[in-house]
Structures are given as C-alpha cells and as structure tokens.
Amino acid sequence: MLKSLVSIFKPEADDSRPVSSDYEPVSIGDEAQETSLVRVEDRGGKGVYFCFWVLGAGVLLSWNALICTMPLLASYFPEDSPTKASLASWLSTAFCLGNLFFLGSAQRSVGKSSPSPRLHHSLILLFLSSLFITFPTLPILLPILPASLMLPFLLFLTVVLSLATAWLQCAVFALAALWGSQEMLAVMSGQGGIAILVSLVQVGLAVISALHGAASGDEDYSDSQSTLAGIGLWALGSAGAFGCMIAHRWLMRHPDYRIVLAPLTMRGAGLMTGEDGEEQALGKQHGEGATRRLLRKNAALNLAVAYVFVVTLAVFPPVTASITSVQDPPPRLLRPDVFIPLHFLIFNIGDYVGRTYLPAIPALIFTSQPIVLVLSLSRTLFIPLLLICNTPNTNSPIINSDTLFFLIILFFGITNGYIGSLAMILAPSPALNPRVAEEEKDVAGSLAAFCLVAGLAVGSLCSFGVGALVH
Template sequence: MDRLRGILTGRPGSRDARQPNSAEYAPLHASRDHDAIEAGARARGGDDDSSDTGGLKSAEARCSWFEYTIFALLGVAMLWAWNMFLAAAPYFASRFSSRPSIADNFQSAILTVSTIVNLALTVLLTQLQRGANYVNRIQLALLLNTVAFTLLAFSTAAFRDIAPEAYLAFLLVDVFLAAMASSLFQNGAFAFAASFGRAEYTQAIMTGQGLAGVLPALAQMISVLVAPPPRSPAENGSGGVGSGGESDSEDDPLGAAAFLYFLTAVVMSVVTFLLFVPVARRHNQKQRINITTNSALDDTETETDADGFQPPSPIRKVVPLTTLFRDLHWLAGAVAICFVATIAFFPVFTTKILSVHPYAPTPDHNSNRIFDPAVFIPLAFLCWNTGDLLGRLSTSGRFNARLRRRPLSLFLIGLARFAALPLYLLCNLHGQGAVVSSDLFYLFVVQLPFGMSNGWLASNAMMAAAESVEEQQEESGQEDSGKREAAGGFMALCLVVGLMLGSFLSFSVAGL
C-alpha cells in the first residue's frame, strides 16, 4: 500500500523516504515554487492550471466507443434474466401442465415477485447514496445472475419428477435472486453511466436492454428448433412432462432446449463480468487522480486498497428523493407509465395468443414448426423486442432532442400506449379464434409497434433526465457528479415502480 501511495504521490519508494514530511504536505497554492510557475505561465500567455483542467474535462467528456460498447453489454446483461423468464414461458408451462391453476397464473406470479423484490431493494439502494460503490453493485449483480441461471440450467435435468407446487417454489426463489441482481443493475449501471456526464452512455444501456429482449427470444427459438421435434400423440403414449410420469431429454425437447437456453444466460453474465473489469479499472484510476489532487489541495491523505484495484468510495452529497421528483416529475411519470402499460399487457397476452394456424406434430415431422407454440410464442417475443430495440435506436435527431425538452409530452405519450389493449383482444387469444385472423396482423401491427413505442419512450425519458441535470448544472455553474448519479438511480427507481404496478395490473388482464 505504501509503495502504491508512493507511486501515486510521486514520493521515493524506500520506507525511510516515505516518512511524512511537512514540506511535502504543504498546500500547493502556498508554495513559492507554485507562484513562480504561475508567473512563468503568465509570461507564456496562458494559465497552465486552467489549460490542464480544460484538457482533463475535455478528455472526460469525450465519448469512448469502447466504454459505449461495455455499457451496451451491461444493458444486455441487465434485462437478459427478465426476458429469459418471459420467453421461457412454454418450458415453464410444460412443467405446470398438470396444475391448470398454476399454469394460468405462474407468469403473473413471476412478475409480481420480481417487481416487489426489485422495487424494495431499489428504494434501499437509492437511499444509500453516500459512499455508494456502483462498481461493486454491478459486479455483485453479475454474480447473482450467474448463480440464478446455473441453478435453472441444473433444474432442467435434476428436478424432473418433483410436484408442480415444489417447482413453482424453486422457480420463485430463483426469480428472487434474479430480481436482486436486476435492482443492483438498475441502480448501479444507470448511476455509473450518469457519473461520466455523457447521455450517450445512458442510451447505450437502453440499447443493450433492447438487445436483451431480441437475443433471448432468438436463442429460445433456435434451441427449440435444433432440439428433437416433439412426438406425435400416437408416439407419446401415456407419459408426459409435468404429469408425474418419468421422462428423459429425448421425450422432452423443451427441457433440452431450456438447458441450452439457460446456459447462454450463464455465459453472458460471465463474459460481461470479464469485459466490465477494464472499464471499472479506468474509472477507478480517474477517481484516484481526483482523490490525489483533492488530497494535495486540502492537505489530506487518502487511503487506497492494498490490491490497488478498488479505490475508496467517494463521499457524495445526498440528494433527497423529493428534490429529484420536483425536478424530474414528468420524466419520472413518463418512464413509470410506459412500463405499467408494457408489463400489464405484453407478457400476459404474448404467452396466451397462439398462431391462427393450428399445429399438430406428425410422425414424419413434416408439419411447419413455426406454428408450434414453443416456437411461435418466442417469435412473438422476438417481434416485440425487435420493435423495442428499433425504438431505442431511434432517439437521435432534432425532433427527439426537442421532444426531450417537453417532459409533459412524453408523459402523455406514455398514457396513449394503453390503447394497445383492444388490439390484443382482436388476436387468437387462448387459441379460441381471432377477430382478425392473421398472424401478420398480430406480429407486425400489434407486437412490433407496441414494442417500438416502449423502447422509444423509455430511452427518451431516461436521456432527458440526464440532459436536464446537465443543463441545470450549466446554468448554476456548479458541476456535481453526485447529483447526476442520484438522478440516474432515481429514474431507475421510477422504472421499477412502473414494472411493479404493471405486474399487479397483469393479474386482472390475465383473466381476459
């Protein structure tokens, strides 16, 4: 530690040389040498200090594509778990097929447990601003996701014969772990991105979240299609998954596909953790430079960790939630109401609407598997999430920039999204027939635009919050990264509130 401190402060490496010296700790601005340096700078026609500071600010303000990519990866990992639970609905339904009451309500149960845990922990993390270490929160979230999906992958082979009630309990415990990871992610990643002072990094997270919806649905479709096709009724006999009979992976293609599906989530979390390390190190080095500079100016000394990786958590000025709500209330309401409409309708209807073309497996396996619910439902998720991704990518341009300066307009657009409810009711709900008998209508007129409006509105609201804080600080002439971080965490909290309210509303929608 002393050796590292010597490197950072420029002192010699020997123990004797590292002993405190009053001259070394004299305030820089009181030094005669500093006066001479200032005089030399004036003689050269410039101020070294201001020039260096401006260069540092300009370097920090510059957008790094490497950092942008890593923030996008964090966005992918952040919502990968959520979309895994949604897109794996056919597999979970097969595990609950012998209990219709569980099969009808397990999706709403997953949403409710997830959002309650997510909200409770996010509120706690938002309050813990002073000394918060957002890097540690992100890393812990990745580790929790790894554990949660390792258990899920293991359960596809190890817990085949347990009762549906027991599997539901196990699933909700796993959802609990994933929800903890999600809240750590929501709070840590948005606050960490806001600390860079670049709205582009917030947009990178939102884009990554859009990818997190596309990739799991695509992985689910591919894993089902590459697995052995389901047997026809004549081949199945009396056994079956969830009926208490014994089955192996050959009789359960959904189980084999789910194993590959959950394994991809484990790989994603591990890869993101490894790639996040360089960004964390670079951010920590900047913190050390700031801490060392402030220590020299304030005549204080700052401790660093022995391993040289994790810097001390800065002490931030706590910004009350009431202050943040007063400054960002329309934007907070816009992001919350956006996800209320999304969660109330999208997951519930997507798992209940089937293709208008009935699917029946044949002994020669010549039937079109795209109409199989195990493939068609993930396809519907893929269409919605593709629209969501396109919406998140379409936030540039003058029109969006002007709209972000009108928070009330964003809030009203969020309310207008509830008009999607009657459109879902026109589709083949529960396979009982559709008013508009067309899969293309369902996929490209209902799902795709509803997803696009979600991604576009959520991204603009989150970016508008970051830009609003920046403008307020420019007007006041005071730069406070702590308020930027607090604003990022507050908007993440409002997002989670929307998820929770939408999950409660989904119970009433599930009865339609």
C-alpha cells in the same frame, strides 16, 4: 490461464482518489467546470460504449431468460393445476416487486459511495444463480419436485435473481449517468440487444424441434428439446454474467475511470472536512432530500418511464403469449411452440430499434417533459388492440390476421424501447434537461431506473386482472 479466470471474480481495488490537478474535473469554479466538460467529450469511445452495452445486456439477461422459459416452467405443473395458466404473472410479479424493493434499498447509497463494489458482487450472484438454474434445476430438480413445492421453489429463485438484478441495475445506471448520455444510451441498447439474442436462440431451437417432430412424429423429442432450449438460455445467462465481469474490469482500468468517480470523492470530502460552506452544501445536496428534490424536478419523466412499462408488463407476456395463430389448423411453423417464441423475437427486434436507433435521430429527441409523458400515456391504446386479437376466449377475433398481430407487436416493441430510452436519457442529462445539476446526474439516473422498475412491478400486478379477461 487459471490465474486470469480467478482474477475476474476477485474484486479489484476501487481507486477513486481525487485525480491530479492537471484535470481538476470537480471544483467549485467556472474554470474547473469548463475543463471538466472538455474532458467529458474525450471520455467516450468504442471500447467504453461496448462495455456499457455489455453491462446493459447483463442487467436484463436474467429477466429475458426467465420470461422466455416461462412456458417450459409451466409445463412442469399438472394439467389441472390452477397455477399453470397464471405462472407467468406469478413469476413476473415476484421478480418485479423484489426488484423494486431491493432497488429501493440500493438507492439510498447512490451518490455517497462508488458503484463498483456493488456492481462486482451483484454479477457474482447473478453468475452463480444462473449456473444453478442451468444445472441442476432444469434437468434434474424440477422434473422430480412435488407440485406443492414447485411454485415456492420457483418464487425463491426469482427473488434471488431480482436481488442480483436490482443491485446490478442501480450500479450500472449510476455509473453510466456519471460517464455521459452516450453511455446511458449504450446501457439501454444493450438491454434490447440481449433480448434479441435470447429470442433468436429460443426461436431457432423451436423451429428445429418443430421440423424434427413433424418428420418423426415424436412428441417426446419436442419436450426434450424445450428442456435443452431452457438449459441453453440459462447457460447463456451464466456466460453473459462472466462477460459483464470482464467489461467492468476493463472500465476500472480505463484512464478516465477516476475522473468519472471524482464527484463521489468530492462529496465525501465535503461531508467529512466541512472546510467551508460551499463544500458542506455540496455534500448536503446528496443527503436524504436529494431524492425528493429530483423526484419533483423530473416528475413527468419519471412518470413517463414508469407508465411505459406498466402498459408493457400488463399484457406482455401474460396476454400476448396466450395469442395463437388465426389459421385453423395452423401450419407446423405457426403452432404455439413456434408462434409464441416468434412473437417474443418480433417484440424484441422492435424494442431494440426503438432503444438504439430512434434516440440517435436528433429530430426525435423531445426535451419537453410533458411531450414525453403524453407519448408514454398514448401507449395505453395497445391494450385493447391486443385484447381483440386471437385470445383463448375469442371465437371470432376482430383482428383476424397473424400478420397484423405481428405488426402490432412490432410497434408495441418500438414504442416501448423509444419512449423508455428517451426518458432515461433525458432524466440525468444536464445538457438536455436543465433542471438537473451536473453533480446530480448519478442520483437522477438511478432514480429514473427505480421508477422504471416500479412501472414493471405495477404492470405485473395489473397483468393478473388483464390476464383474467383472456383466460
């Protein structure tokens, strides 16, 4: 049993040597390309899809745990602290800027080396950092930490999480792009699925705490339950990172794993041997100019996926978490300690539907880059809609209905998941996006992921300005 656990943390040899001539998946010739395409159709399966779903969930696991515990983290600050109201913007900005910086550094090696070692080491860092937040940070350190040190300490932990997430995200999207469009969809679906799971845990604990507090009138019980909920979420994060290690090891033992990584091997061979002009050209395609070339090819798609998350992060959660029930006084299950987690859950359900089910409908797969960009830009309308809900500085909100607010949040989530996934699926797919060559898939996929994170970073910075309008 112990040996089995240790083997999960021990990196497995990444055997990505060229495959046998039976398949010849990467060659400079039409016949070999046809063989490769036939083999690609047989490459997927439920096991592969599920593993990429788990890895996609792991990419956003720490982010979802962080945003769901932001109200708890803010409660550790004194009431008169100016950081208390803006903590969500501080942490989301630190996470997204750190993620952007580390992802940019990781992007340089995409297409030149196997993503597996980076994936494994990032999962170990994610596991250890989540475990540290679970214990002793939440139950022991934060309650006794001086207020002057609390923000730097939380920012440091956030940057560590952003490092692990960035390197994991880069590796997962590169590997999924090499494997196929269904696996890319699995990654996007997993990101939405883990958000629902985290929100369900949070809402369940909030409802239990609210009902018990109403029955006993014990406010201390509510505080202790909030702490336990936070510990539970980060313990879930540790377990999720461990599950991702198992999924990655399963993929490495898949019979087609070496076939998937064969393009990387051929690029390296072309650069090292330089036996003929074609091989040298193959290697040069993945030099420093590859990123600039793909940025031009997928300019509209990359802008679309970035802007989706600029709009989302500008208001979610800094603004949406400040909106409360319009009922005065609100019933016990609509007070802020339940209302706020409930809006997280509704958004995440919509996001999951948009990521998983809408891109699976052929009629909703728009392959025109300008159309995808227009869809992304149209989400700007959600910002004024949310600002006229029951925000703190509003005495008589224009949208004076909790049901209507939850419907807006639902469609906000659906459009976030659908348009974001659509752009991410199109960007690295030669079948849906003829501008991208077969050997550019992994670079195009990780570049789209970089633009996604850039959108998160810009949206987090915008949240300071938008949040100032409601506080």
